[in-house]
Amino acid sequence: MKNIIAIAFITLLYGCSQHPAPLESQRTDMAEHTVALTDSQMTNAGITLGRASMARMSETLRVNGVVDVPPQNLISVSVPTGGYLKSTKLLPGMPVHRGEEIAVIENEVFIQMQQNYLTALARSEYLQKEYARQRDLHATQATSDKVYEQVTSDYKQQQAELNALREKLRLIGIDASKLTADNISRSVRLVSPIEGYVSAVNVNIGKFVNPTDILFELVNPTDLHLALTVFEKDMPYITKGLKVQAHPVNDPGTVYSAETILTGKKLDESRSSIVHCHFTSSTHELLPGMFLNAEIQLPAREGYTVPDEAIIRSGDSLYLFRVDDSNTFTMVQVHPLLSRDSVTMIAAEGLDLSHQQFIIHGAYAAYMKLANKKEE
DSSP: OHHHHHHHHHHHHHHHHHTTHHHHHHHHHHHHTEEEOOHHHHHHHTOEEEEOEEEEEOOEEEEEEEEEOOGGGEEEEOOTTOEEEEEOOOOTTOEEOTTOEEEEEEOHHHHHHHHHHHHHHHHHHHHHHHHHHHHHHHHTTOSOHHHHHHHHHHHHHHHHHHHHHHHHHHHTTOOGGGOOTTOOOSEEEEEOSSSEEEEEEOOOTTOEEOTTOOOEEEEOGGGOEEEEEEEGGGGGGOOTTOEEEEEETTOTTOOEEEEEEEEOSOOOTTSEEEEEEEEOSOOTTOOTTOEEEEEEEOOOEEEEEEEGGGOEEETTEEEEEEESSSSEEEEEEEEEEEEETTEEEEEOTTOOTTTOEEEEEOHHHHHHHHHHHHHO
Protein backbone atom coordinates (compact mmCIF):
# COMPACT_ATOMS: atom_id res chain seq x y z
CA MET A 1 0.00 0.00 0.00
CA LYS A 2 2.83 2.40 0.88
CA ASN A 3 4.49 1.65 -2.47
CA ILE A 4 1.28 2.57 -4.37
CA ILE A 5 1.00 5.91 -2.51
CA ALA A 6 4.62 6.70 -3.26
CA ILE A 7 4.22 6.00 -6.98
CA ALA A 8 1.11 8.18 -7.16
CA PHE A 9 2.90 11.04 -5.38
CA ILE A 10 5.88 10.86 -7.76
CA THR A 11 3.52 10.86 -10.77
CA LEU A 12 1.71 13.92 -9.43
CA LEU A 13 4.97 15.76 -8.94
CA TYR A 14 6.08 14.89 -12.49
CA GLY A 15 2.78 16.10 -13.94
CA CYS A 16 2.96 19.39 -12.06
CA SER A 17 6.53 19.97 -13.19
CA GLN A 18 5.49 19.54 -16.88
CA HIS A 19 2.37 21.78 -16.84
CA PRO A 20 4.03 25.25 -16.97
CA ALA A 21 6.05 24.38 -20.13
CA PRO A 22 3.41 25.39 -22.73
CA LEU A 23 2.83 28.73 -20.97
CA GLU A 24 6.57 29.37 -20.91
CA SER A 25 6.71 28.51 -24.63
CA GLN A 26 3.96 31.00 -25.34
CA ARG A 27 5.78 33.70 -23.42
CA THR A 28 9.00 32.99 -25.31
CA ASP A 29 7.17 33.07 -28.67
CA MET A 30 5.51 36.38 -27.75
CA ALA A 31 8.82 37.83 -26.69
CA GLU A 32 10.36 36.92 -30.03
CA HIS A 33 7.68 39.04 -31.77
CA THR A 34 7.80 41.99 -29.35
CA VAL A 35 10.09 44.97 -29.68
CA ALA A 36 10.65 47.99 -27.44
CA LEU A 37 11.58 51.37 -28.88
CA THR A 38 12.66 54.54 -27.17
CA ASP A 39 10.99 57.86 -27.90
CA SER A 40 14.03 59.04 -29.83
CA GLN A 41 14.11 55.86 -31.93
CA MET A 42 10.43 56.30 -32.81
CA THR A 43 10.99 59.95 -33.70
CA ASN A 44 14.04 59.25 -35.86
CA ALA A 45 12.24 56.41 -37.67
CA GLY A 46 9.16 58.54 -38.27
CA ILE A 47 6.91 56.04 -36.47
CA THR A 48 3.32 57.13 -35.96
CA LEU A 49 0.51 55.25 -34.27
CA GLY A 50 -3.13 54.97 -35.19
CA ARG A 51 -6.17 52.76 -35.60
CA ALA A 52 -7.52 50.91 -38.60
CA SER A 53 -10.07 53.01 -40.48
CA MET A 54 -13.51 51.82 -41.53
CA ALA A 55 -13.86 52.29 -45.30
CA ARG A 56 -15.80 51.04 -48.28
CA MET A 57 -13.63 49.64 -51.06
CA SER A 58 -14.23 48.07 -54.44
CA GLU A 59 -11.92 45.54 -56.04
CA THR A 60 -10.95 44.91 -59.63
CA LEU A 61 -10.60 41.22 -60.51
CA ARG A 62 -8.18 40.60 -63.38
CA VAL A 63 -9.05 37.60 -65.55
CA ASN A 64 -8.73 36.43 -69.13
CA GLY A 65 -11.21 35.06 -71.59
CA VAL A 66 -12.19 34.51 -75.19
CA VAL A 67 -14.71 36.01 -77.60
CA ASP A 68 -17.55 33.53 -77.92
CA VAL A 69 -20.57 33.13 -80.20
CA PRO A 70 -23.95 32.03 -78.80
CA PRO A 71 -25.25 28.82 -80.42
CA GLN A 72 -28.10 30.70 -82.11
CA ASN A 73 -25.57 32.97 -83.87
CA LEU A 74 -23.29 30.20 -85.16
CA ILE A 75 -24.83 28.47 -88.18
CA SER A 76 -23.63 25.17 -89.67
CA VAL A 77 -24.89 24.71 -93.24
CA SER A 78 -25.55 21.18 -94.52
CA VAL A 79 -27.80 19.41 -97.05
CA PRO A 80 -30.40 17.05 -95.55
CA THR A 81 -30.30 14.70 -98.56
CA GLY A 82 -26.64 15.09 -99.54
CA GLY A 83 -25.49 15.82 -103.06
CA TYR A 84 -22.69 17.19 -105.25
CA LEU A 85 -21.51 20.76 -104.79
CA LYS A 86 -22.06 22.40 -108.17
CA SER A 87 -20.99 25.95 -107.34
CA THR A 88 -20.09 28.34 -104.53
CA LYS A 89 -18.19 31.61 -104.23
CA LEU A 90 -17.71 31.59 -100.48
CA LEU A 91 -14.36 32.18 -98.82
CA PRO A 92 -13.61 32.42 -95.09
CA GLY A 93 -14.20 35.98 -93.91
CA MET A 94 -16.55 36.86 -96.76
CA PRO A 95 -19.72 38.73 -95.72
CA VAL A 96 -23.10 37.14 -96.46
CA HIS A 97 -26.63 38.53 -96.42
CA ARG A 98 -29.84 36.87 -95.36
CA GLY A 99 -31.47 35.11 -98.34
CA GLU A 100 -28.34 35.35 -100.50
CA GLU A 101 -27.40 32.27 -102.56
CA ILE A 102 -24.28 30.69 -101.09
CA ALA A 103 -24.11 27.39 -103.00
CA VAL A 104 -25.86 25.13 -105.53
CA ILE A 105 -26.22 21.39 -104.86
CA GLU A 106 -27.07 18.70 -107.44
CA ASN A 107 -28.59 15.29 -106.75
CA GLU A 108 -30.86 12.97 -108.75
CA VAL A 109 -32.79 12.46 -105.53
CA PHE A 110 -34.13 16.00 -105.98
CA ILE A 111 -35.71 14.97 -109.30
CA GLN A 112 -37.38 11.96 -107.72
CA MET A 113 -38.70 14.02 -104.80
CA GLN A 114 -40.29 16.57 -107.16
CA GLN A 115 -41.76 13.81 -109.34
CA ASN A 116 -43.24 12.11 -106.29
CA TYR A 117 -44.82 15.36 -105.16
CA LEU A 118 -46.39 16.17 -108.53
CA THR A 119 -47.73 12.61 -108.83
CA ALA A 120 -49.18 12.81 -105.33
CA LEU A 121 -50.67 16.21 -106.14
CA ALA A 122 -52.42 14.88 -109.25
CA ARG A 123 -53.80 11.87 -107.39
CA SER A 124 -54.90 14.12 -104.53
CA GLU A 125 -56.86 16.33 -106.91
CA TYR A 126 -58.57 13.25 -108.38
CA LEU A 127 -59.41 11.83 -104.96
CA GLN A 128 -60.71 15.20 -103.80
CA LYS A 129 -63.23 15.22 -106.65
CA GLU A 130 -64.10 11.56 -106.08
CA TYR A 131 -64.57 12.23 -102.37
CA ALA A 132 -66.93 15.16 -103.13
CA ARG A 133 -68.93 13.00 -105.58
CA GLN A 134 -69.27 10.07 -103.19
CA ARG A 135 -70.22 12.44 -100.36
CA ASP A 136 -73.12 13.80 -102.41
CA LEU A 137 -74.21 10.30 -103.42
CA HIS A 138 -73.99 9.07 -99.87
CA ALA A 139 -76.17 11.95 -98.70
CA THR A 140 -78.98 10.70 -101.01
CA GLN A 141 -78.35 7.03 -100.14
CA ALA A 142 -77.27 6.40 -103.74
CA THR A 143 -74.06 4.65 -102.69
CA SER A 144 -73.14 2.27 -99.93
CA ASP A 145 -71.43 3.24 -96.69
CA LYS A 146 -68.51 0.96 -97.55
CA VAL A 147 -67.71 2.75 -100.79
CA TYR A 148 -68.00 6.18 -99.17
CA GLU A 149 -65.75 5.19 -96.28
CA GLN A 150 -63.12 3.73 -98.64
CA VAL A 151 -63.00 6.89 -100.74
CA THR A 152 -62.80 9.03 -97.61
CA SER A 153 -59.91 6.92 -96.29
CA ASP A 154 -58.03 7.08 -99.60
CA TYR A 155 -58.45 10.85 -99.78
CA LYS A 156 -57.15 11.44 -96.25
CA GLN A 157 -54.17 9.15 -96.79
CA GLN A 158 -53.31 10.97 -99.99
CA GLN A 159 -53.51 14.35 -98.23
CA ALA A 160 -51.12 13.14 -95.56
CA GLU A 161 -48.67 11.87 -98.19
CA LEU A 162 -48.91 15.13 -100.12
CA ASN A 163 -48.22 17.23 -97.02
CA ALA A 164 -45.23 15.05 -96.13
CA LEU A 165 -43.74 15.40 -99.61
CA ARG A 166 -44.34 19.16 -99.52
CA GLU A 167 -42.36 19.44 -96.25
CA LYS A 168 -39.52 17.35 -97.68
CA LEU A 169 -39.23 19.74 -100.60
CA ARG A 170 -39.37 22.68 -98.23
CA LEU A 171 -36.50 21.15 -96.25
CA ILE A 172 -34.20 21.36 -99.30
CA GLY A 173 -35.41 24.82 -100.29
CA ILE A 174 -37.94 24.02 -103.03
CA ASP A 175 -41.26 25.90 -102.95
CA ALA A 176 -43.85 23.26 -103.73
CA SER A 177 -46.50 25.87 -104.61
CA LYS A 178 -44.39 26.97 -107.61
CA LEU A 179 -43.46 23.49 -108.78
CA THR A 180 -44.84 22.24 -112.12
CA ALA A 181 -43.96 19.46 -114.53
CA ASP A 182 -42.10 22.06 -116.63
CA ASN A 183 -39.70 23.34 -113.98
CA ILE A 184 -38.43 20.16 -112.30
CA SER A 185 -34.77 20.74 -111.43
CA ARG A 186 -31.86 18.48 -110.51
CA SER A 187 -30.30 21.19 -108.32
CA VAL A 188 -31.26 23.27 -105.29
CA ARG A 189 -30.01 26.63 -104.05
CA LEU A 190 -28.64 27.02 -100.55
CA VAL A 191 -29.25 30.49 -99.10
CA SER A 192 -27.82 32.22 -96.05
CA PRO A 193 -30.21 32.21 -93.09
CA ILE A 194 -28.40 35.10 -91.37
CA GLU A 195 -26.65 38.41 -91.90
CA GLY A 196 -22.99 37.89 -91.07
CA TYR A 197 -19.81 36.40 -92.49
CA VAL A 198 -18.29 33.04 -93.39
CA SER A 199 -16.08 31.53 -90.71
CA ALA A 200 -15.29 28.19 -92.42
CA VAL A 201 -15.58 26.52 -95.84
CA ASN A 202 -15.24 22.73 -95.65
CA VAL A 203 -15.99 21.64 -99.25
CA ASN A 204 -14.88 22.15 -102.82
CA ILE A 205 -16.77 22.11 -106.12
CA GLY A 206 -17.55 18.59 -107.37
CA LYS A 207 -17.34 16.98 -103.95
CA PHE A 208 -20.20 14.75 -102.80
CA VAL A 209 -21.40 15.75 -99.35
CA ASN A 210 -23.37 13.52 -97.00
CA PRO A 211 -26.33 14.75 -94.93
CA THR A 212 -24.11 14.86 -91.84
CA ASP A 213 -21.34 16.91 -93.51
CA ILE A 214 -21.02 20.60 -92.66
CA LEU A 215 -20.41 22.59 -95.84
CA PHE A 216 -20.04 26.08 -94.35
CA GLU A 217 -20.04 27.78 -90.97
CA LEU A 218 -21.61 31.23 -90.77
CA VAL A 219 -21.41 33.71 -87.90
CA ASN A 220 -23.78 36.50 -86.95
CA PRO A 221 -21.47 38.99 -85.17
CA THR A 222 -24.24 41.19 -83.79
CA ASP A 223 -24.36 39.32 -80.47
CA LEU A 224 -20.82 38.26 -79.61
CA HIS A 225 -20.23 37.26 -75.99
CA LEU A 226 -17.16 37.38 -73.79
CA ALA A 227 -16.48 34.13 -71.92
CA LEU A 228 -14.22 34.82 -68.92
CA THR A 229 -12.40 32.18 -66.86
CA VAL A 230 -12.87 32.84 -63.13
CA PHE A 231 -11.32 30.67 -60.42
CA GLU A 232 -13.29 29.03 -57.64
CA LYS A 233 -12.15 31.41 -54.89
CA ASP A 234 -13.48 34.42 -56.81
CA MET A 235 -16.78 32.93 -58.01
CA PRO A 236 -18.79 33.94 -54.86
CA TYR A 237 -18.16 37.62 -55.70
CA ILE A 238 -19.45 37.40 -59.28
CA THR A 239 -23.05 38.53 -59.77
CA LYS A 240 -25.14 39.55 -62.75
CA GLY A 241 -24.66 43.11 -64.01
CA LEU A 242 -21.03 43.72 -62.98
CA LYS A 243 -19.09 46.12 -65.20
CA VAL A 244 -16.25 44.64 -67.27
CA GLN A 245 -13.44 46.30 -69.23
CA ALA A 246 -11.73 44.05 -71.80
CA HIS A 247 -8.89 44.58 -74.25
CA PRO A 248 -6.95 42.44 -76.74
CA VAL A 249 -3.82 40.78 -75.37
CA ASN A 250 -1.57 42.61 -77.85
CA ASP A 251 -3.44 45.94 -77.75
CA PRO A 252 -4.08 47.11 -74.15
CA GLY A 253 -5.05 50.56 -75.40
CA THR A 254 -8.22 49.30 -77.11
CA VAL A 255 -10.95 48.79 -74.55
CA TYR A 256 -14.33 47.06 -74.96
CA SER A 257 -17.05 47.52 -72.35
CA ALA A 258 -19.20 44.61 -71.20
CA GLU A 259 -21.25 43.38 -68.26
CA THR A 260 -21.74 39.99 -66.68
CA ILE A 261 -24.97 38.21 -67.62
CA LEU A 262 -24.51 34.57 -66.57
CA THR A 263 -22.22 32.55 -64.28
CA GLY A 264 -21.31 28.92 -64.78
CA LYS A 265 -22.60 26.37 -62.29
CA LYS A 266 -19.81 23.81 -62.71
CA LEU A 267 -16.07 23.84 -62.07
CA ASP A 268 -13.60 22.27 -64.50
CA GLU A 269 -10.36 20.42 -63.75
CA SER A 270 -8.52 23.69 -63.06
CA ARG A 271 -11.12 24.65 -60.40
CA SER A 272 -12.50 27.46 -62.53
CA SER A 273 -15.79 28.29 -64.22
CA ILE A 274 -17.00 30.41 -67.12
CA VAL A 275 -18.65 33.81 -66.67
CA HIS A 276 -20.55 35.01 -69.75
CA CYS A 277 -20.55 38.73 -70.50
CA HIS A 278 -22.51 40.81 -72.99
CA PHE A 279 -20.62 43.54 -74.85
CA THR A 280 -22.09 47.01 -74.39
CA SER A 281 -19.76 48.70 -76.89
CA SER A 282 -19.07 48.13 -80.58
CA THR A 283 -17.47 44.76 -81.41
CA HIS A 284 -16.90 45.10 -85.18
CA GLU A 285 -13.18 44.40 -84.85
CA LEU A 286 -13.59 41.32 -82.63
CA LEU A 287 -13.56 37.77 -83.99
CA PRO A 288 -14.80 34.55 -82.36
CA GLY A 289 -11.95 32.81 -80.57
CA MET A 290 -9.96 36.02 -79.95
CA PHE A 291 -8.27 36.12 -76.52
CA LEU A 292 -8.91 39.15 -74.30
CA ASN A 293 -7.70 40.31 -70.91
CA ALA A 294 -10.39 41.77 -68.69
CA GLU A 295 -11.04 43.52 -65.39
CA ILE A 296 -14.26 42.82 -63.51
CA GLN A 297 -15.41 45.58 -61.14
CA LEU A 298 -16.51 43.64 -58.05
CA PRO A 299 -19.16 44.99 -55.62
CA ALA A 300 -17.83 47.33 -52.94
CA ARG A 301 -17.15 45.90 -49.47
CA GLU A 302 -16.94 47.64 -46.10
CA GLY A 303 -14.19 46.84 -43.60
CA TYR A 304 -11.16 48.04 -41.64
CA THR A 305 -8.24 49.38 -43.66
CA VAL A 306 -4.63 50.37 -42.97
CA PRO A 307 -2.00 52.03 -45.18
CA ASP A 308 0.22 49.57 -47.02
CA GLU A 309 3.16 51.13 -45.16
CA ALA A 310 1.80 49.61 -41.94
CA ILE A 311 1.97 46.06 -43.29
CA ILE A 312 5.05 43.86 -42.99
CA ARG A 313 5.37 40.84 -45.28
CA SER A 314 7.31 37.89 -43.91
CA GLY A 315 7.28 34.82 -46.11
CA ASP A 316 3.71 34.25 -47.27
CA SER A 317 2.18 36.03 -44.27
CA LEU A 318 1.33 39.66 -43.49
CA TYR A 319 1.76 41.34 -40.11
CA LEU A 320 1.03 44.57 -38.22
CA PHE A 321 2.77 45.89 -35.14
CA ARG A 322 0.19 46.07 -32.35
CA VAL A 323 0.71 48.76 -29.71
CA ASP A 324 1.07 47.13 -26.28
CA ASP A 325 2.03 50.37 -24.58
CA SER A 326 3.56 53.65 -25.71
CA ASN A 327 6.94 52.07 -26.47
CA THR A 328 6.31 48.31 -26.81
CA PHE A 329 4.95 46.65 -29.93
CA THR A 330 4.06 43.06 -30.89
CA MET A 331 3.94 41.75 -34.43
CA VAL A 332 0.54 40.12 -35.12
CA GLN A 333 -0.66 38.35 -38.22
CA VAL A 334 -3.47 39.79 -40.35
CA HIS A 335 -5.24 38.61 -43.49
CA PRO A 336 -5.63 40.89 -46.52
CA LEU A 337 -9.09 41.10 -48.06
CA LEU A 338 -8.39 43.53 -50.89
CA SER A 339 -6.03 46.38 -51.77
CA ARG A 340 -6.38 49.60 -53.69
CA ASP A 341 -4.60 52.96 -53.88
CA SER A 342 -1.90 52.01 -51.30
CA VAL A 343 -4.56 50.94 -48.76
CA THR A 344 -5.37 47.36 -47.71
CA MET A 345 -8.55 46.03 -46.14
CA ILE A 346 -7.66 43.51 -43.44
CA ALA A 347 -9.15 40.91 -41.13
CA ALA A 348 -7.50 39.57 -37.98
CA GLU A 349 -8.46 36.80 -35.58
CA GLY A 350 -8.56 37.78 -31.92
CA LEU A 351 -8.04 41.50 -32.53
CA ASP A 352 -10.55 44.27 -31.95
CA LEU A 353 -9.76 46.36 -34.99
CA SER A 354 -12.15 49.10 -33.91
CA HIS A 355 -10.10 50.05 -30.83
CA GLN A 356 -6.65 48.50 -31.22
CA GLN A 357 -3.76 50.80 -32.11
CA PHE A 358 -1.01 49.85 -34.57
CA ILE A 359 2.13 51.34 -36.05
CA ILE A 360 0.63 53.09 -39.06
CA HIS A 361 3.83 54.60 -40.47
CA GLY A 362 7.40 53.40 -40.00
CA ALA A 363 6.55 49.74 -39.36
CA TYR A 364 9.61 48.58 -41.31
CA ALA A 365 11.94 50.33 -38.83
CA ALA A 366 10.30 48.37 -35.99
CA TYR A 367 10.67 45.18 -37.99
CA MET A 368 14.41 45.78 -38.51
CA LYS A 369 14.84 46.47 -34.80
CA LEU A 370 13.08 43.18 -34.04
CA ALA A 371 15.28 41.32 -36.54
CA ASN A 372 18.44 42.77 -34.94
CA LYS A 373 17.13 41.75 -31.54
CA LYS A 374 16.75 38.14 -32.68
CA GLU A 375 20.30 38.12 -34.05
CA GLU A 376 21.65 39.31 -30.71
